[in-house]
Amino acid sequence: MVLAPNDILTTWRKFDRFPMETLTKAWFYHQAGDRKQRDLSLMKEHHQQYGISGNCFDLAIWLLDELKNDGVKAYPIGHHLKTDRAHAAVIALDEKGRRFLCDLGDQWLNPILIDFESEDFTDEKLSGFFPAAQVQIKSAAYRIKVIYHRPNGKSSKQVYDPEPVDMKLFLEAAEYSQNTFKPEPLLECRIPYQDETAHWEFSGWNSRMSTSSGLFQEAKPNSIEGWAEKIHQMTGFDKNVLISALDVYHSA
Secondary structure (H helix, E strand, C coil): CCCCCHHHHHHHHHCCCCCCCCCCHHHCCCCCCCCCCCCHCCCHHHHHHHHCCCCCCHHHHHHHHHHHHHCCCEEEEEEEECCCCCCCEEECCCCCCCCCECCCCCCCCCCCCCCCCCCCCCCCCCEEEECCCEEEEEEECCCCEEECCCCCCEEEEECCCCCCCCCHHHHHHHHHHCCCCCCCEEEEEEEEEEEEEEEEEEEEEEEEEEEEEEEEEECCCHHHHHHHHHHHHHHHHHHHHHHHHHHHHCCC
């Protein structure tokens, strides 16, 4: 297993406690004016005040800036941009020019090497990169296919386009995303659990934890305030912000 070099990892580790979530989008929407995508200074201000993070575009924009400030070359990638299926991530390059996929939106544990021609690349199943799953990186016609192998024997896959997205287009896609609401809120985060890092998800007004031992469904709170308290305990997010955001989804 080849981890990213320390300069990339040091930047990546700054985001270990940053969930990916669509609650901030709902909370900010009506106070935002015409432009819904927050600039970086406002993201930092909100994080400091309320503990909140953002969706995959917010996290990619922030990560790109931190990598740049730390002297690491990086660029944005994405798929299905300007649709409600859009997803954003980052590619960081080490001093040898090797590419590492950095996906905070899907809450990866570590960046992963995606250069098939590198002598360090392997398409074997790898642990330590994604919570509660082994991953395999495969080539798929100029794309990167990730296969996730779950503890229950099931697998799923995701395909990335590793080519850079023009920053103007990327920001337009980010703005589109901040204006697009799915019917239900979503939050995913990495949490310490026994001797591993588990994946906790709030989705569809249910919550569950994925671990190497399997998937655990949790009891449902019976109110918006109960959900806000539960999410606050998992993330540290400000409860008033959570209640406001959850009300937006509940009333939709």
